[in-house]
Amino acid sequence: MTDFKNATELLMLCIDENLKISEVMMRREIEAGETTREISSSRMHRAWEIMRQSALGPIETPVRSIGGLIGGEARKLTRYQKEHQGICGGVVSKGITYAMAVLETNASMGLIVAAPTAGSAGIVPGVMLAMQEEYGFSDEQIVEALFNAGAIGYIAMRNATVAGAVGGCQAEVGVASAMAASAAVELLGGTPQQCMDAASTVLTNMLGLVCDPVHGLVEYPCQNRNAAGVANALIAAEMTMAGITQLIPLDEMMDTMYVVGKRMPPELRETALGGCAVAPSACACCCNL
Secondary structure: OOOOOOHHHHHHHHHHHOOOHHHHHHHHHHHHHOOOHHHHHHHHHHHHHHHHHHHHHHHHOOOOOOOOOOOOHHHHHHHHHHHOOOOOOHHHHHHHHHHHHHHHHHHOOOOOOOOOOHHHOOHHHHHHHHHHHHHOOOHHHHHHHHHHHHHHHHHHHHHOOOOHHHHOHHHHHHHHHHHHHHHHHHHOOOOHHHHHHHHHHHHHHOOOOOEOOHHHOOOOOHHHHHHHHHHHHHHHHHHHHOOOOOOOOHHHHHHHHHHHHHHOOHHHEOOOOOHHHHOHHHHHHHHOO
16 A cells, blocks of 8 residues: 655655655555545645635635734735735745735635645645746646645644644644645655655744734734745745755654644643733734724
8 A cells, every 4th residue: 555654654655666745645545545546636626726716815805804803914915016026026925925815714714725724724825826826837737736745744644743732833834834845846846855855944944833823813923924834835945956955854853843842831832821822912902802
């Protein structure tokens, strides 16, 4: 059976059979779900369409979140980028806009793809949509890359955590950014090893990020961190494609991230009892909700 417990086993499968990460993950999904390639691909195409709509909707029609903390940010970014030369460049500027838009969709009870969680749902679609627009990748190529991203998420869920309540925001935004970085590297023609290097780089750079939602809502600072996650993913992808390797393998970074998360005090793990959630301005805002 084409299965793997960790990044090391995934890499060996890729090397032994000369396959991309996306193909190994596709085969695993087919075998584990006792399904066909056509059905598995169709499901991922559906996920991609949901991602696209959740990113584009708020730009066309801004929506206010249920908690009232966010809404309209993606439209503001789009307008600014049209009227000025964005300081981040095309891919990053578009990526952060789409990521923030997805969080608006999520916070207003719209349909999103948790990749890997609702609180980090903007990063993978943000990176993928921006790269498609800037580089002309087809939907089929993007869908393949999503299987790559899924493999990194699968490894995290199997060996560490993607829950903010367990590992902090490093486990949500961090893993989502690692997924996006790996997928981006495969899209750009990188090797499986380079994909894993990019994912490890992201986790290294985002290690220790706490989960401190204001008023306990997946709105603020979650939306801003999705934008930052896009930038982190693209930074890691570009570094890796330039030939910069990662000292710490992905499996070790997953273990490290998990240990760091477990050592965080409860106040910094999605309880809204610490961090940004207890800043005076945040508390004052919550009193008015």
